[in-house]
Amino acid sequence: MKFDVCIIGSGAGGALAAYGLQNTLGNIAIIEKGDWAKRNQDPLFSLQHYYRDQGFIGGLGKGFIGIPTGEVVGGTTTINSGTCFETPESVIQEWKDQLHISIERSELEPHFETLKTLLSIHPVPEEKISIGNKLFRNGVEALGFTSPSPLNRDEKNCDGSGRCPFVCPNEAKQSTDVAILPLFLKKGGTLLTQTTVTHIQEEKNKVLLFCKDAQKKSLTVECKKLIISAGSLSTPILIRKNKLGTEWKKAGNGLTVHPAVKVLAQFKNPLYSSKGVPQAIGFKHPSFPYLSFEGVFTPPQLASLVLPLDGKSLDDWLLQYDHVASFGVLVKDRGRGTVRHYPGLGLFIHYPLHPKDFLDLVEGARFIGLAYLKAGAQKVVLPFSGSQNEFLDFNDLKEYDFGSLKPSQLYAMGFHPLGSCGIKRVVDENLKVYGSDRIFIADGSVVPSSLGVNPQITIMAFALRLANYLKRQLKSSDSDIRES
Amino acid sequence: MNSILKKVLFSYARLHVQPPYLSTVIDQSLSRIRSFPIQYRLLTYFIFFITEFFYRFSTLSEKKALALILRLQQASHLPGRIFISLLKIPVLLSLKKEYLKGSL
Numbered sequence: 244m245k246f247d248v249c250i251i252g253s254g255a256g257g258a259l260a261a262y263g264l265q266n267t268l269g270n271i272a273i274i275e276k277g278d279w280a281k282r283n284q285d286p287l288f289s290l291q292h293y294y295r296d297q298g299f300i301g302g303l304g305k306g307f308i309g310i311p312t313g314e315v316v317g318g319t320t321t322i323n324s325g326t327c328f329e330t331p332e333s334v335i336q337e338w339k340d341q342l343h344i345s346i347e348r349s350e351l352e353p354h355f356e357t358l359k360t361l362l363s364i365h366p367v368p369e370e371k372i373s374i375g376n377k378l379f380r381n382g383v384e385a386l387g388f389t390s391p392s393p394l395n396r397d398e399k400n401c402d403g404s405g406r407c408p409f410v411c412p413n414e415a416k417q418s419t420d421v422a423i424l425p426l427f428l429k430k431g432g433t434l435l436t437q438t439t440v441t442h443i444q445e446e447k448n449k450v451l452l453f454c455k456d457a458q459k460k461s462l463t464v465e466c467k468k469l470i471i472s473a474g475s476l477s478t479p480i481l482i483r484k485n486k487l488g489t490e491w492k493k494a495g496n497g498l499t500v501h502p503a504v505k506v507l508a509q510f511k512n513p514l515y516s517s518k519g520v521p522q523a524i525g526f527k528h529p530s531f532p533y534l535s536f537e538g539v540f541t542p543p544q545l546a547s548l549v550l551p552l553d554g555k556s557l558d559d560w561l562l563q564y565d566h567v568a569s570f571g572v573l574v575k576d577r578g579r580g581t582v583r584h585y586p587g588l589g590l591f592i593h594y595p596l597h598p599k600d601f602l603d604l605v606e607g608a609r610f611i612g613l614a615y616l617k618a619g620a621q622k623v624v625l626p627f628s629g630s631q632n633e634f635l636d637f638n639d640l641k642e643y644d645f646g647s648l649k650p651s652q653l654y655a656m657g658f659h660p661l662g663s664c665g666i667k668r669v670v671d672e673n674l675k676v677y678g679s680d681r682i683f684i685a686d687g688s689v690v691p692s693s694l695g696v697n698p699q700i701t702i703m704a705f706a707l708r709l710a711n712y713l714k715r716q717l718k719s720s721d722s723d724i725r726e727s
Numbered sequence: 728m729n730s731i732l733k734k735v736l737f738s739y740a741r742l743h744v745q746p747p748y749l750s751t752v753i754d755q756s757l758s759r760i761r762s763f764p765i766q767y768r769l770l771t772y773f774i775f776f777i778t779e780f781f782y783r784f785s786t787l788s789e790k791k792a793l794a795l796i797l798r799l800q801q802a803s804h805l806p807g808r809i810f811i812s813l814l815k816i817p818v819l820l821s822l823k824k825e826y827l828k829g830s831l
């Protein structure tokens with residue numbers, strides 16, 4: 244099979260790069276390891292079939308941080324919460340000052356506008372906010388802080404079924420499998436599903452991709468330009484394994500994940516928190532400059548995995564789950580990890596939680612607990628083992644000394660792996676792999692440093708910017724794609 | 728290995744699950760373990776093996792088994808955290824509210 248452009252991965256980066264290139268750059272193929280998601284399945288079915296390694300992936304350091312990603316058409320957007328943040332101005336400035344990257348906000352702005360329309364991004368309406376989120380808001384206000392505000396999300400006709408991370412049952416969430424890939428296919432694009440790229444070979448006039456299809460049959464695909472959008476955990480592995488470009492040895496370093504924890508609160512009356520948008524409101528405050536608080540809700544079987552309890556206490560939380568609200572907090576990480584692949588062992592992620600990130604998360608968890616107790620919770624459970632973790636009294640929690648806690652005691656997750664092939668390390672500012680003429684990267688791995696906010700819009704805007712760059716190249720006389 | 732898995736699953740599940748649902752939970756937990764990615768499946772086998780041969784888990788009374796689980800649950804070092812998580816995951820993923828003891 245021959246294409247002008249091949250894209251590995253159909254998630255936030257891959258699908259938007261394809262969308263941006265469509266109609267201009269000859270014939271384009273997306274090669275995707277996962278299959279189309281079946282809707283209306285049990286959350287455990289989604290976890291088993293649409294999460295890479297059933298969600299078992301994590302980073303080891305002084306502690307363990309789960310790092311789930313999607314392996315399905317639409318990539319992680321199919322199993323994400325749909326929250327949308329533009330790249331913060333302060334982060335773009337940080338890239339300029341500290342990393343000498345000259346990407347201007349004005350370059351990204353038109354793409355943010357395009358995405359707003361394309362994905363129908365708007366704030367969550369009041370009536371869709373889940374009660375668990377509202378109770379957190381009440382508590383924050385009662386603590387005397389500014390009120391948390393509704394988050395922007397990509398959805399059309401969301402009925403608040405609360406299942407976003409397990410595939411939206413009615414295609415309301417505008418993940419790329421819903422909003423982008425159907426447009427791409429309609430305009431003649433090719434999508435090879437259940438096809439895994441195993442090797443990449445760059446030659447003088449072409450790139451060869453060696454793939455395995457669903458039946459494990461080998462398949463070779465040839466293209467003139469390649470965009471790797473396999474995500475922050477897979478792209479660096481492809482770069483390293485195939486020694487692509489001149490800086491391949493740096494691929495896999497510089498990983499950030501936005502370590503996050505959540506706190507559960509039990510109320511007297513039933514809340515049925517699974518109804519309504521689970522990630523509906525967010526909260527940032529200068530007292531916690533590195534933290535972003537966001538709503539979350541997880542079905543009980545999955546929540547039980549991160550409850551640091553057993554025996555009667557665990558049973559009580561599970562039996563009373565209809566009375567439970569929860570909220571999460573993520574940190575703009577100062578720590579950096581590495582991603583490697585060892586034959587026979589699989590993926591190995593080393594992620595040492597930075598001591599300051601750890602302390603911030605502990606205080607973030609305390610703050611959520613205090614807000615819920617203020618809002619009338621009977622008890623809260625904080626994500627630590629080997630320490631008191633259930634609190635019934637506001638002052639007990641306020642005064643409690645967590646000074647002896649260690650990172651290994653934290654139940655943390657990192658939902659946003661980024662930066663493992665960062666700009667100015669593995670790719671240049673145009674996302675071209677250093678030392679390669681034909682290979683580009685458009686996914687979370689190029690994001691130069693931790694964003695501090697949910698990343699899909701930044702990744703998508705970068706992909707659209709790359710598409711524009713390639714289109715400009717097309718206009719230049721030496722493009723072999725135009726010749727074709 | 729199958730009998731070790733079943734013994735350990737039973738001994739942990741009985742701490743939470745009403746007797747009529749135990750076999751359902753154990754069957755589901757077993758099939759979950761079998762569907763785990765290979766590295767995690769092997770690690771789970773290893774942990775179940777240690778639990779049975781080191782702690783003699785299935786020979787403990789319910790009270791002693793619970794005390795052991797609560798002690799492991801308090802682990803503050805990484806190997807202990809991973810150990811207890813993998814020991815519990817198959818059963819926890821198979822629980823339903825109506826199976827739990829307190830829902831009687």
Ligand SMILES: Cc1cc2nc3c(=O)[nH]c(=O)nc-3n(C[C@H](O)[C@H](O)[C@H](O)COP(=O)(O)OP(=O)(O)OC[C@H]3O[C@@H](n4cnc5c(N)ncnc54)[C@H](O)[C@@H]3O)c2cc1C
Nearest residue numbers: 252254256276318319323324325326440686687697698699
């Ligand atoms: C539970 C959860 C909730 C989240 N919520 C939000 C949110 O609300 N807002 C937000 O902004 N972000 C959220 N995120 C993160 C966000 O969705 C991701 O950061 C983003 O989708 C990453 O985009 P990407 O292009 O880097 O990779 P992905 O979207 O992960 O796409 C990579 C694709 O490449 C495929 N692939 C990998 N290797 C190969 C190969 N060798 N051959 C073929 N195909 C391959 C994978 O199957 C996958 O489909 C969430 C993440 C999770 C896990």
Ligand code: SF4
Nearest residue numbers: 401404405406407411
């Ligand atoms: S709340 Fe329900 S309907 Fe709305 S986007 Fe999430 S899964 Fe879809």
